[in-house]
Amino acid sequence: MTTSVEKVNGTPVASHAEPGFDPRALAEAEAIRKRADAEAEAMRIEAQGKAEAEKIKAAEEAEKQRLTNERTRMKLEKDQAAHDRHIAEQAEKIAKARAAAEKAEKAAEEEAEREATQEAEQQRSENLWKWGARVIYLVGLVIAAPVQFIAFWDRERPFLVAAPALLEGLALVLAAGAAWAVAHRRDVLPYRIGIMIGALLAAGINMWHGLKDPAIGINAGLIGAIASLGGPIVLMAYEHGIAQKADGIPSYREKKAAEKAAKKEAEAREAAKAERKAAEAKAAADKKERQNREEAEQKRRDDDRQKHHPDVWEVAEALRSARGSQYVTEQIWGDAWNLVHGTRKVGITAKIEADARAAETRMKTATETPIFGPLSLLESQKGPRAKRDPNTPDGRRSNGGTPPLRRPGDTQPYSEAAKKQAALEQTSTTAKNAADGDAN
Numbered sequence: 092m093t094t095s096v097e098k099v100n101g102t103p104v105a106s107h108a109e110p111g112f113d114p115r116a117l118a119e120a121e122a123i124r125k126r127a128d129a130e131a132e133a134m135r136i137e138a139q140g141k142a143e144a145e146k147i148k149a150a151e152e153a154e155k156q157r158l159t160n161e162r163t164r165m166k167l168e169k170d171q172a173a174h175d176r177h178i179a180e181q182a183e184k185i186a187k188a189r190a191a192a193e194k195a196e197k198a199a200e201e202e203a204e205r206e207a208t209q210e211a212e213q214q215r216s217e218n219l220w221k222w223g224a225r226v227i228y229l230v231g232l233v234i235a236a237p238v239q240f241i242a243f244w245d246r247e248r249p250f251l252v253a254a255p256a257l258l259e260g261l262a263l264v265l266a267a268g269a270a271w272a273v274a275h276r277r278d279v280l281p282y283r284i285g286i287m288i289g290a291l292l293a294a295g296i297n298m299w300h301g302l303k304d305p306a307i308g309i310n311a312g313l314i315g316a317i318a319s320l321g322g323p324i325v326l327m328a329y330e331h332g333i334a335q336k337a338d339g340i341p342s343y344r345e346k347k348a349a350e351k352a353a354k355k356e357a358e359a360r361e362a363a364k365a366e367r368k369a370a371e372a373k374a375a376a377d378k379k380e381r382q383n384r385e386e387a388e389q390k391r392r393d394d395d396r397q398k399h400h401p402d403v404w405e406v407a408e409a410l411r412s413a414r415g416s417q418y419v420t421e422q423i424w425g426d427a428w429n430l431v432h433g434t435r436k437v438g439i440t441a442k443i444e445a446d447a448r449a450a451e452t453r454m455k456t457a458t459e460t461p462i463f464g465p466l467s468l469l470e471s472q473k474g475p476r477a478k479r480d481p482n483t484p485d486g487r488r489s490n491g492g493t494p495p496l497r498r499p500g501d502t503q504p505y506s507e508a509a510k511k512q513a514a515l516e517q518t519s520t521t522a523k524n525a526a527d528g529d530a531n
Contacts, residue, residue: 220332223325224325224328228263228323228326230322231319231321231322232259232263232322234314235293235297238297238311238314238315239255239258239296239297239315242307261293262286262289262290262293265285266286266323268285270333273330273334279334283330286323286327287327290320290322290323290324291320293316293319293320294316297316297318297319298315301313301315301316389418393419396419403424403427403431403432404427406427406431407419410426410427424437425437459515
């Protein structure tokens with residue numbers, strides 16, 4: 092019996108009269124060839140895809156490297172700018188320090204120059220004053236000594252000629268003693284008293300002999316008295332200034348300046364004291380006002396809590412009394428709330444907690460229940476397919492009658508939302524069928 096193959100996959104096969112011809116083997120060979128071509132095309136497409144992927148990857152790596160280099164460059168520029176700014180700041184600090192040092196050095200030099208000038212001026216004036224006092228003393232001695240020589244000259248008692256040296260020398264020696272006392276920081280008052288006594292004796296004798304002795308005359312006696320007093324007084328005044336300087340006794344000008352500075356300091360202290368008192372008064376007033384506000388707020392809280400939560404307030408009052416607190420503090424109120432309602436969340440009761448959980452359950456049910464109908468996400472992903480027109484030619488005939496080769500990934504996968512929606516619909520349907528079965 093002979094079997095003839097008229098069609099293969101809907102394609103007519105030509106009849107062969109040659110003996111030994113096998114149409115099935117021919118179809119299998121054609122299928123193998125097609126499969127090999129398809130595999131070769133797939134490998135080509137895969138290789139092309141890999142090449143494209145490598146190209147894209149290389150481009151991405153190049154872009155990543157470019158961005159890395161750009162960031163590195165920007166970081167280096169930032170570090171360089173920060174370094175330059177640091178160098179500039181250091182240079183500015185050094186310049187400021189150098190300018191401050193130069194300014195301080197210049198000020199020190201000016202102060203030293205001013206002090207040197209002042210010291211030189213003081214030394215000059217002191218020398219002028221010292222030698223002026225000595226010259227006046229010598230001039231007075233030159234004037235007073237001849238008057239006294241004339242007054243004490245006696246041929247029968249020639250030794251009295253030494254009396255002028257005694258009277259004038261007494262004041263001179265005592266002046267030298269006063270200078271010694273000043274230099275050695277000793278009491279100079281006795282020497283000054285002695286100087287004045289000697290000068291008064293000499294002046295009195297000169298004046299007396301000028302009035303009584305016609306050979307001397309009143310003019311010579313008067314000028315001799317002035318000379319006997321003037322020289323020691325001038326010298327004593329000089330020594331007095333030296334003593335004050337050595338003892339550190341301030342001058343009149345220094346006293347006035349010190350008094351003025353003390354007055355300013357006292358005024359500053361009084362101003363600071365008044366300011367401190369004003370600040371203390373303001374702080375006390377602010378504290379009092381704050382205490383009043385706190386007491387008013389505490390009273391408002393107590394009244395409100397006592398009015399709206401009398402059961403908790405009773406327990407809180409008991410805790411306050413037991414703990415010795417003046418007010419119902421937040422800690423006491425929280426403990427009382429916990430004892431009455433069983434929760435440390437002040438303001439939460441059992442009813443509020445139950446209502447909150449019920450509302451949360453309703454919201455969860457509303458957000459997680461599957462959606463059926465035209466708004467279902469599952470229907471948007473798995474809608475009914477359009478019916479194929481019977482007159483549409485078979486697309487497989489264009490490839491020689493061989494069905495197209497399907498590979499993983501050819502079909503677009505469903506979204507995660509659609510998968511979740513399908514699972515929820517299946518679960519809901521199963522639960523509904525089970526409930527209907529129990530009801531039946």
